[in-house]
Amino acid sequence: MNWNGKETALFQQQKEYIDTAMVPLVPADFGAGMIQSAEQYEFVQLLVVFLERQFKGRVLTTPPHAYLTDSPNRLAEAKKWSEKLRGAGFKHVFFFTADSAWRDKEEELNASVIWIPSVPLGDMDDSIKYSIIENQAKQIVNIIVQKWQGYAE
């Protein structure tokens, strides 16, 4: 489900089936790292949109969680998101990020972190963009399905 009025309403009716939250985790850098941070955002968003389409009936995409790159609280803030989502009944919480700083933070966040090095999509043709995203997404599809199966055991 996407983060809009209609689909969140559906989520509330179908909570028993929609047990997974997908959170885009993106840096906001307004200085020298601006372009890179924007590219990461672009990439992560496209990826999450793709995954949402695959798994619409079981996932809810949240608004992106953006953090200032030099903020000392960023870990604590992300952790709050994960806690709130668990409190709302999500059994699985996935953060999607292109920032490698999060790679080893799964335990602290009590959530899965899917780290994907971002590809600068720039002025690439739409169809090429799509196949790049699709290739990345396929591997993530498997990771998500495995997590679901693990939980069922």
Add this chain to the structure above:
Amino acid sequence: MSKQPVSRRQFLNYTLTGVGGFMAAGMLMPMVRFAVDPVLKGEAAGDFHPTQQKVADLTDVPVRVDFSYEQTDAWYTSEVTSTAWVYKNDKGEVIALSPICKHLGCTVSWEGNEHKNQFFCPCHNGLYEKNGKNVPGTPPLKPLDVYPTAEKDGLLQLGKPQANNIV
């Protein structure tokens, strides 16, 4: 005071007419567009999107056909990519099924998770027969939608998915 070339009343009149004009244009423009834009009419009549799939290459095993086309909604024109599962039935007719699960909308795959001769939905283990019929006892309550199909220069074309009438 009275030396002002535009009185308060006139000023209000002008501005309100201006605003009203914009509002009227805002209401009329879409109507005009609907009336004159043949593309929009075509869409309503259900036109076909081309794919790269050769009809001659289709067999009785469903294959995934991706196709993209431009779609304009109120804000953006965007390139959308859709998918169909396509095969030929015993009579040699082309069948194209929508991969959107009728439970809550995940994407189903042919023989996913080792389910022989069925479509599988990974989200809540939904199952469908090859013709799209939902398997009772799994979450989906309706069969998969069907795309109207057409052929042009040997290539498959797909329309807008409709409720399944072949099961």
